[in-house]
Amino acid sequence: MSGRHLSAVGVELKGEVAVLVSGGLDSCVLVAELLRGGSRVNPLYVRFGLAWEAAEEAHLRRFLATLTDPQLARLVVLDAPVTGIYGSHWSVSGEQVPDERTADEAVYLPGRNLLLLAQPSVWCALHDVNTIALGTLKGNPFPDSTREFFDGFSALVGRAMGHSLEVVTPFGALAKADVLDLGRGLAVEQTFSCIDPQAGRHCGRCNKCAERRQSFAALSVEDRTDYAAV
Numbered sequence: 001m002s003g004r005h006l007s008a009v010g011v012e013l014k015g016e017v018a019v020l021v022s023g024g025l026d027s028c029v030l031v032a033e034l035l036r037g038g039s040r041v042n043p044l045y046v047r048f049g050l051a052w053e054a055a056e057e058a059h060l061r062r063f064l065a066t067l068t069d070p071q072l073a074r075l076v077v078l079d080a081p082v083t084g085i086y087g088s089h090w091s092v093s094g095e096q097v098p099d100e101r102t103a104d105e106a107v108y109l110p111g112r113n114l115l116l117l118a119q120p121s122v123w124c125a126l127h128d129v130n131t132i133a134l135g136t137l138k139g140n141p142f143p144d145s146t147r148e149f150f151d152g153f154s155a156l157v158g159r160a161m162g163h164s165l166e167v168v169t170p171f172g173a174l175a176k177a178d179v180l181d182l183g184r185g186l187a188v189e190q191t192f193s194c195i196d197p198q199a200g201r202h203c204g205r206c207n208k209c210a211e212r213r214q215s216f217a218a219l220s221v222e223d224r225t226d227y228a229a230v
């Protein structure tokens with residue numbers, strides 16, 4: 001897929017779109033691709049109070065600063081703390097974080113996309129934005145990442161606020177290595193994929209760091225990520 005862009009994989013979005021950005025490779029490349037396709041992009045970051053968010057948000061801001069397209073709006077940060085819901089869950093406590101030996105299911109965050117979409121959908125209604133995009137990838141095993149879920153959520157927003165909102169997943173047919181290929185030439189070293197950061201750096205040993213390393217290796221692309229553990 002080298003040199004290809006979203007239009008080449010059958011995805012074209014025009015007009016104004018909100019993007020749920022996490023600072024990770026997928027959502028950051030998605031922002032850049034939508035800008036390249038001519039969309040007006042509103043990046044939205046939802047701050048839950050999870051253990052890695054300080055490092056993640058810092059990386060996100062650095063990545064967005066590398067994009068000079070005037071169609072990129074300022075980052076909007078929404079606070080939706082989940083500590084009262086998640087309690088001592090590893091994502092909050094930072095203890096017993098899934099490592100490189102665990103399956104993808106080990107990093108499941110209960111209701112993640114439901115929580116991610118709640119406040120942003122209201123923001124979209126208040127700002128007359130009718131499309132919201134996520135960087136969900138092919139093969140995502142979680143129940144709140146299905147087309148049925150996203151379509152159902154769109155219908156719920158219509159009933160609740162009388163606002164037409166389409167939830168789109170432009171990378172839904174792609175693997176992470178495909179997204180990295182789309183991101184050639186971008187400052188992908190500024191993206192953040194770690195769930196156990198060490199002093200603001202990628203730990204190099206968690207489930208997400210392993211997935212990141214594998215994607216770079218699959219494309220034989222130099223990985224300039226700053227890992228605490230080599």
